[in-house]
Structure formats: structure tokens, C-alpha cells
Amino acid sequence: xxxxxxIWYLRIYIKIITQDIKVKLNYRADFVISNFAQxxxxxxxxxxxxxxxxxxxxxxxxxxxxxLFFYGFSLIxxxxxxxxxxxxxxxxxxxxxxDFIKYCFRPINTFFxxxxxxxxxxxxxxxxxxIVVLAFxxxxxxxxxxxxxxxxxxxxxxxxGIFMAAMLNLAASTIFWTKGFGLMEFVVxxxxxxxxxxxxxxxxxRYLFTFAIPMAFISYYPSLMFLRPDQxxxxxxxxxxIGIAFFALSYFAWMKGAKSYSGTGS
Amino acid sequence: xxxxxxxxxxxxGMLDMFQWRMSLFITFLGNIVYLVVIYNLWQAIYASSPxxxxxxxTFTDTMLYLVLAMTIFNMTETYVVGSMGRHIQDxxxxxxxxxxxxxRTITFFEILGADIISFCMIxxxxxxxxxxxxxxxxxxxxxxxxxxxxLLFARVISYYIDFFVGTICxxxxxxxxxxxxxxxxxLLMSGAVIPLAFFPDWLRQVAEFLPxxxxxxxxxxxxxxxVTTFETLPMFGVQLFWIGVMYVISGVFWKQSIKTITINGx
Amino acid sequence: MQKNNNTKPVxxxxxxxxxxxxxxxxxxxxxxxxxxxxxxxxxxxxVNGLSFxxxxxxxxGLLGPNGAGKSTAIKMMSGVLKPSGxxxxxxxxxxxxxxxxxxxxxxxxxxxxxxLWWALPxxxxxxxxxxxxxxxxxxYNQMFDLYKTILGASESENGGEECRLDSLLKKPVRxxxxxxxxxxxxxxxxxxxxxxxxxxxxxxxxxxxxxAKIRELVLELNRIRNTTVILTxxxxxxxxxxxxxxxxxxxxxxxxxxxxxNLKSFFGAYRTLKIKxxxxxxxxxxxxxxxxxxxxxxxxxxxxxxxxxxIKIEEISTESxxxxxxxxxxxxx
Numbered sequence: 001x002x003x004x005x006x007i008w009y010l011r012i013y014i015k016i017i018t019q020d021i022k023v024k025l026n027y028r029a030d031f032v033i034s035n036f037a038q039x040x041x042x043x044x045x046x047x048x049x050x051x052x053x054x055x056x057x058x059x060x061x062x063x064x065x066x067x068l069f070f071y072g073f074s075l076i077x078x079x080x081x082x083x084x085x086x087x088x089x090x091x092x093x094x095x096x097x098x099d100f101i102k103y104c105f106r107p108i109n110t111f112f113x114x115x116x117x118x119x120x121x122x123x124x125x126x127x128x129x130x131i132v133v134l135a136f137x138x139x140x141x142x143x144x145x146x147x148x149x150x151x152x153x154x155x156x157x158x159x160x161g162i163f164m165a166a167m168l169n170l171a172a173s174t175i176f177w178t179k180g181f182g183l184m185e186f187v188v189x190x191x192x193x194x195x196x197x198x199x200x201x202x203x204x205x206r207y208l209f210t211f212a213i214p215m216a217f218i219s220y221y222p223s224l225m226f227l228r229p230d231q232x233x234x235x236x237x238x239x240x241x242i243g244i245a246f247f248a249l250s251y252f253a254w255m256k257g258a259k260s261y262s263g264t265g266s
Numbered sequence: 267x268x269x270x271x272x273x274x275x276x277x278x279g280m281l282d283m284f285q286w287r288m289s290l291f292i293t294f295l296g297n298i299v300y301l302v303v304i305y306n307l308w309q310a311i312y313a314s315s316p317x318x319x320x321x322x323x324t325f326t327d328t329m330l331y332l333v334l335a336m337t338i339f340n341m342t343e344t345y346v347v348g349s350m351g352r353h354i355q356d357x358x359x360x361x362x363x364x365x366x367x368x369x370r371t372i373t374f375f376e377i378l379g380a381d382i383i384s385f386c387m388i389x390x391x392x393x394x395x396x397x398x399x400x401x402x403x404x405x406x407x408x409x410x411x412x413x414x415x416x417l418l419f420a421r422v423i424s425y426y427i428d429f430f431v432g433t434i435c436x437x438x439x440x441x442x443x444x445x446x447x448x449x450x451x452x453l454l455m456s457g458a459v460i461p462l463a464f465f466p467d468w469l470r471q472v473a474e475f476l477p478x479x480x481x482x483x484x485x486x487x488x489x490x491x492x493v494t495t496f497e498t499l500p501m502f503g504v505q506l507f508w509i510g511v512m513y514v515i516s517g518v519f520w521k522q523s524i525k526t527i528t529i530n531g532x
Numbered sequence: 533m534q535k536n537n538n539t540k541p542v543x544x545x546x547x548x549x550x551x552x553x554x555x556x557x558x559x560x561x562x563x564x565x566x567x568x569x570x571x572x573x574x575x576x577x578x579v580n581g582l583s584f585x586x587x588x589x590x591x592x593g594l595l596g597p598n599g600a601g602k603s604t605a606i607k608m609m610s611g612v613l614k615p616s617g618x619x620x621x622x623x624x625x626x627x628x629x630x631x632x633x634x635x636x637x638x639x640x641x642x643x644x645x646x647x648l649w650w651a652l653p654x655x656x657x658x659x660x661x662x663x664x665x666x667x668x669x670x671x672y673n674q675m676f677d678l679y680k681t682i683l684g685a686s687e688s689e690n691g692g693e694e695c696r697l698d699s700l701l702k703k704p705v706r707x708x709x710x711x712x713x714x715x716x717x718x719x720x721x722x723x724x725x726x727x728x729x730x731x732x733x734x735x736x737x738x739x740x741x742x743x744a745k746i747r748e749l750v751l752e753l754n755r756i757r758n759t760t761v762i763l764t765x766x767x768x769x770x771x772x773x774x775x776x777x778x779x780x781x782x783x784x785x786x787x788x789x790x791x792x793x794n795l796k797s798f799f800g801a802y803r804t805l806k807i808k809x810x811x812x813x814x815x816x817x818x819x820x821x822x823x824x825x826x827x828x829x830x831x832x833x834x835x836x837x838x839x840x841x842x843i844k845i846e847e848i849s850t851e852s853x854x855x856x857x858x859x860x861x862x863x864x865x
Contacts, residue, residue: 004666012664016660019652033438034442036443040450044454047454051465052464056314056315060311060314101607101612107665108632182292185293186295186296200306200307205302
């Protein structure tokens with residue numbers, strides 16, 4: 001029996017999500033409306049920042065375009081999680097109803113099988129919104145652009161993306177232990193708050209939101225690579241590594257939860 | 267006789283929501299997190315301004331407003347649309363039409379029952395904590411008594427708006443998208459994500475024409491003692507006006523939907 | 533159904549048991565609060581010392597009342613649940629420790645829960661499974677031909693559901709009836725030529741025609757590919773049609789494990805007296821233990837107060853046998 005390699009998983013993954021994307025594109029109205037609503041949501045976020053800066057000069061020393069930078073950056077960081085890990089949101093319901101057990105019978109990795117089922121096409125709208133806002137802020141801030149910055153941008157966005165994914169996985173893994181209730185709601189909140197610079201917090205809270213719940217790594221620290229290129233903090237440089245470690249942790253927690261799941265009934 | 271029917275449904279709604287008390291508790295915790303973030307964020311924002319009061323709002327005013335608005339939002343804001351969407355999708359909508367009472371009314375009392383529990387378990391504790399943190403900045407007097415009917419009216423308006431949105435979902439087969447668009451609009455134009463005081467005049471006038479500010483702005487202004495007892499009467503009037511309007515609109519769309527459902531067999 | 537007692541068993545259980553710790557929820561509001569602070573657990577023994585061997589090619593019925601431990605046993609055999617103790621080997625591996633390897637060699641079908649992709653046409657689901665199970669083209673095509681033969685032959689009877697392979701393949705699972713869904717799940721479960729297939733209540737909720745079709749499909753696949761089938765069911769028709777051997781479980785332990793014929797002969801003294809009071813009425817059944825009283829006596833007793841239009845005397849029905857076993861009237865084999 002041939003072993004299933006990473007390349008094998010990648011090929012199968014593409015096959016499966018291609019099918020799901022095809023199905024979703026069939027529902028034309030829903031696709032358009034959902035993406036439109038997604039973009040509307042982010043326009044609203046943009047308006048909020050605009051309104052704040054109509055009335056106040058800064059947020060903790062960060063100006064309008066810097067805040068928009070954080071915002072746009074976070075939106076792009078969410079996109080991989082939104083598109084690929086969307087099925088996690090169905091986990092509470094599936095755990096409670098016993099349906100989840102069906103993911104455990106195939107000869108492939110359970111986490112992989114579970115998340116391959118759904119590709120969220122709404123992520124497109126989010127990506128577009130994020131790129132527009134980030135580009136806008138980038139240009140206004142007159143940040144230099146070169147091949148190196150591009151490479152760093154991709155690196156930082158990836159790191160940020162991994163943190164977001166890890167957070168969702170970790171929250172989802174708790175569903176297995178709490179039999180279907182959960183911390184999923186917090187993921188939405190922290191995701192929304194990650195657009196604010198961590199400097200608004202001090203002391204214990206700053207520590208909490210950096211290391212315990214790594215909200216600060218989803219936008220703030222990676223963004224500093226570009227907003228403060230002369231004083232890039234060490235945490236920014238370390239974010240890819242910490243991100244990978246955190247994601248590994250979340251993956252193992254999720255798998256442990258799945259292994260201990262035995263369904264409902266007798 | 268008729269009253270008894272309604273109170274039975276009300277109790278059913280309450281019991282149903284009580285089953286979900288773990289989720290309610292988590293929502294309450296989420297509110298506290300929101301409180302912490304908003305507190306720090308707006309302190310940083312106000313710190314940047316040379317004035318303590320901007321557009322008539324002090325830091326405390328803003329913070330109270332935003333936190334309590336979010337708390338109101340959490341009270342089954344999306345319950346109706348989601349529930350309708352599900353009923354339509356699984357075909358149980360047709361069963362609801364057979365029942366001897368008007369569907370809209372039945373669901374209303376169910377929601378009201380759920381709201382009562384949510385109010386006790388989410389709003390009241392959050393209110394207490396917010397009061398303590400702001401050093402009891404919320405006046406404890408007649409304003410609280412007047413707040414209750416204002417909140418009730420607000421919920422009724424919100425309910426009929428949700429119902430109306432639910433009927434649109436039927437046509438578009440897109441629950442999430444329509445609902446998200448509605449939420450974004452409501453939250454922004456009601457002052458729930460940023461107080462109306464910070465809007466430029468023209469935008470604020472637009473907001474005042476919409477029913478959304480009757481859901482959040484009016485009850486909160488009453489509760490925070492920003493208006494005299496005498497001034498609350500025309501505000502109730504505005505709310506009642508919107509209840510009437512939304513009742514009629516949702517009724518028109520609902521009758522249209524019934525036709526569609528009965529033709530297509532649920 | 534081929535049985536070869538000289539080969540190694542495909543499934544082997546020895547003293548398998550499983551305990552669950554469940555929360556003893558206290559009642560009422562006070563209880564709810566108390567539960568938050570001090571948790572009171574109780575241990576439930578779901579499976580209590582199961583032992584049996586299953587040979588390749590057998591179709592075995594796993595019967596028992598609800599809560600008997602059947603699903604728990606199946607979950608342990610399919611590798612998704614870790615036993616608390618005892619030995620278990622499926623296809624020569626310990627299922628829980630080798631979930632993926634075990635999964636490659638088994639198929640699982642749940643009566644009312646499809647494992648196929650909801651929105652995809654059946655043929656796309658099967659293609660994905662081909663990739664997931666790494667099925668070779670040649671074998672894949674062979675199975676398709678086989679399915680076409682078994683299903684394609686039957687015309688859609690009056691009022692019967694469409695079961696021809698070519699029309700099923702194009703339908704998304706969400707548009708299928710329950711029967712078509714179950715049929716599709718069974719096709720999917722045999723696709724990779726597993727050594728064992730577990731069918732969990734496959735005919736539940738289906739009409740008579742569909743049940744017959746599914747039983748026919750399972751029998752054919754078992755005959756042609758010699759796949760071992762473990763069937764849990766509450767439907768006696770399934771048992772009669774498919775199972776040569778039955779294992780009856782209650783409270784996690786085996787009550788009976790032997791062939792269906794043996795089971796019926798245990799109750800050899802029993803007769804079913806069927807009576808029709810009127811030509812147009814249904815048959816009424818009376819179960820009589822000839823060791824204790826005679827059929828003729830019962831007949832005489834009934835004739836005293838009723839007119840009889842027709843009578844039949846038969847062996848004890850499978851259903852009554854099972855019922856008696858649940859009621860504890862038999863010693864284990």
C-alpha cells in the first residue's frame with residue numbers, strides 16, 4: 001500500500017475543494033450577495049475609522065493611515081482561515097448531533113478530511129477588501145516598495161494568517177471537550193479586535209493579548225515590519241516561528257479532541 | 267383564553283433559551299471582553315484629543331453607549347432570521363402555517379420569551395459590571411424605568427425588521443448574505459459601533475430617518491439620562507411609528523411569501 | 533456465502549470491554565449550580581466481555597435491544613473508539629492503534645446518515661473515494677461493471693424508486709430519497725473491496741421494495757466478492773434474508789451466538805398457530821409451547837367463543853425467537 005505523502009494530500013485537497021467551489025458557484029445569487037455583504041461589512045469598518053479620525057487626531061499616537069494599514073492587513077490575514085477552515089464553525093452542531101463520527105472512518109487524516117469539505121467562497125470578498133484598504137494605506141504612508149518588501153510582506157502575511165488559523169483551531173478543539181458548546185464566539189471577537197494596535201493596552205492585558213491569546217500577532221506585530229522599519233521589534237521577526245509553533249499546538253489539540261470523540265448514543 | 271395561548275408560548279420561549287444558558291454565559295463573558303477592549307481603545311482615542319468632551323460625548327458617555335449597545339445587540343439579534351431560514355430550508359415552514367395562530371405572532375412571543383431570559387442573564391450582569399467600572403456613572407432613577415418600555419419597543423421594531431429580512435431570504439435563497447448586510451447597516455446607522463454624535467451632520471440626518479436608531483439610540487439615550495422625562499414621550503412616539511411601519515411592511519412581504527411557499531410546497 | 537473454517541478469522545474479539553464515565557446530572561436549579569462545583573461521575577459498562585470470531589465471507593447479524601452495546605462494539609471494530617480492555621483484531625490489526633490502516637480495509641454504512649458529499653452527484657463522490665482509497669483504475673472499473681449488472685438489471689417497478697445505476701450516478705445525494713441514499717452509501721462502502729463492511733441499520737425507514745433491493749445488493753456483493761458483512765438491525769426481515777449467523781447482545785454481553793437455524797431449533801417445541809376469524813381479516817398469531825400445552829387444545833379453546841375461517845400452523849417466527857431471547861429465556865450457545 002503506497003504511503004500517503006504530503007503531495008498526495010495536496011492533490012486530493014485540490015480535487016475536493018474544486019468540487020465544493022463548483023457547487024458554490026452554482027448558487028450565483030448567494031455567491032454574489034454573500035461577497036457583497038462581506039465587502040459591505042468591511043466598508044463599514046473603514047467608515048468607522050474615518051469617523052473616528054474626523055473627530056479625534058489619533059489613536060494612541062497612531063494616525064489614520066496607520067490604523068487603516070493594521071485593518072487591511074488583518075483582513076488579508078483572515079482570508080486563508082476564512083476560505084479553508086470554515087468547516088470548524090459547523091463543529092459544535094456536528095459534535096452535538098453525533099454526525100462528526102463520519103469523519104473518522106476514512107483512511108486519511110481526520111483534520112484534513114474535515115476541513116477539506118468546505119471552501120468558503122466569501123473569502124474572495126474579504127481578500128479584495130483587505131487588498132484595497134492595505135494598498136490605499138500603503139500608498140498614503142508612502143512606504144517604500146521593493147522585491148525585499150514584497151518578500152517580507154508575503155512572509156508577514158503568512159505568519160499572521162497562521163496565527164488566525166491556529167486561534168480558530170484551538171477554539172474549535174475545545175468543542176470536543178465541552179461536548180458542543182463553546183469558545184467559538186470568542187474567535188469572532190478577537191478576530192475583530194486584532195485590528196487595533198496592542199499599545200492601547202498596558203501591563204497584564206498587553207501580556208494577555210500577546211502571549212495567551214495572540215491577537216497581537218494577527219496584525220500588529222507583522223505590520224510593524226512596514227510601519228516602523230527602523231525599529232522592528234524582535235517579536236515581529238519571530239512571528240513566523242511562533243506562528244508555526246502555535247499552529248502545531250492547535251492542530252494537535254484538535255486531533256486529540258477528535259480521537260477522543262465517540263459520538264452519541266450507544 | 268387568548269392570553270393564555272400567548273403566555274404558554276412565552277414560557278416555551280423562555281424555557282428554550284434557558285437550555286442554552288451555557289452559551290448565554292459565554293456571550294456575557296464576551297461582553298466583558300468587549301468592555302475591556304472598548305475601554306482601552308477609547309481611552310487612547312480620547313487621550314489624543316485636547317478636549318474631554320467631543321461632540322457632547324465624554325469618554326464615559328462613549329464607553330457606556332458602545333458597551334450597552336453591543337449588549338442589546340447580543341440579545342437574539344439574529345435569532346429570527348436564522349430560525350426562519352432554517353424553517354424554510356428544512357421545509358418545516360409549511361407546518362408552521364397550519365398552526366392555528368398567526369406565524370408572526372407565535373414567533374414573536376417565542377422570541378420575547380427568549381429575550382426575557384437573555385435580558386436577565388446577559389444584559390443585567392453586564393449592566394452591573396459596566397456601572398461599577400464607570401463608578402456608577404449611570405443614573406439610577408426614573409430613567410431606568412422608562413428604559414424598559416423603550417427596550418421593549420426597540421425589540422419589537424427589530425423583530426419586524428428581521429421578519430421582513432427573513433422573507434427576502436426566501437426569494438434569494440441566501441440567508442447569510444442578506445442577514446449580514448442587514449446587520450452591518452443596522453449596527454452602523456444606529457450608532458452601535460460608533461455613536462451618532464460623531465457622524466457628520468448630513469449622515470446623522472440620514473440616520474435619523476431610519477428605524478435603526480430607534481432600536482439602539484433611543485433606549486440608550488433614555489437610560490443614560492441624556493433626555494428629560496418629558497422628552498421621552500415623543501421618542502416613544504417615534505418608536506411606535508416605526509413599529510407600525512415595519513409591521514405593515516413585513517406583513518405585506520409575508521403574505522407574498524405565504525403564496526410562494528404554498529405554491530412550491532414548503 | 534462461503535465459509536472456510538481453516539482460515540484465520542477476519543474479526544476476532546476476546547473479552548472486549550468498554551466503560552464510559554458519564555456525568556450524573558443533578559436535577560433542578562440547585563442541582564445545576566452544584567454540578568458546577570462538584571462533579572459526580574458514574575461508570576457505565578457499555579460492553580462487558582465480548583468474545584467471538586468471524587470468518588471471511590460470513591454475514592453476521594448483530595442484534596440486541598437499544599442500549600445493548602452494538603454501536604459501541606462496531607465503533608471499536610472500526611477503530612474510532614478505544615477499548616477499555618480485552619483483545620480485538622480486525623484484518624490482523626488492532627483497530628484503534630492503526631486507525632488509518634484499518635480504515636483502508638473496512639467499509640461503514642449508517643442507516644440514516646450519509647457519508648457521501650451532500651451536494652455532489654454520486655459519480656463525483658465515487659471518484660473522490662477512488663482517490664482517497666487509492667483504488668486502481670482496473671478495480672474501479674470492475675466494481676462499476678458489477679454495480680451496473682446488479683442494479684441495472686432491475687427495471688423501475690410501478691411506483692418503485694429509480695435504482696438504475698446510470699440515473700443514480702448523476703443525482704446529488706441531497707436530491708435522493710432515503711432509499712437511494714442508503715443504496716449509494718452501500719455502493720460507496722464496497723468500492724475499495726474492503727474485507728469487512730459494517731452496516732448499521734441500513735433498512736431503517738425504507739419501504740418494502742427498497743428493503744428487498746438493498747438486501748439483494750448486499751447478498752450479491754457478499755457472494756461475488758466474499759466480503760464479510762456485520763449487520764446491526766432491528767428488522768427481522770433483514771435477519772431472515774441475510775444472516776446465517778446471529779449474535780445477540782444485551783447489556784454489553786453476548787446472549788446468543790450461533791446460526792439462525794440453530795436458534796430456531798432451540799425453540800423446536802414452539803409452534804405458531806395462525807387464525808383468521810373472517811375471510812377478509814388479518815391473521816392473528818398465537819405462540820404455543822408444545823412442551824407445555826398443545827395446539828389442538830388452544831384451537832378448541834378458541835372455537836368455544838369464536839368462529840374460525842382459516843388456520844395455519846407454522847414454526848416459531850424469528851421475531852418471537854429474538855423476543856424470547858431478549859426476555860432471557862435461553863441459555864447461551
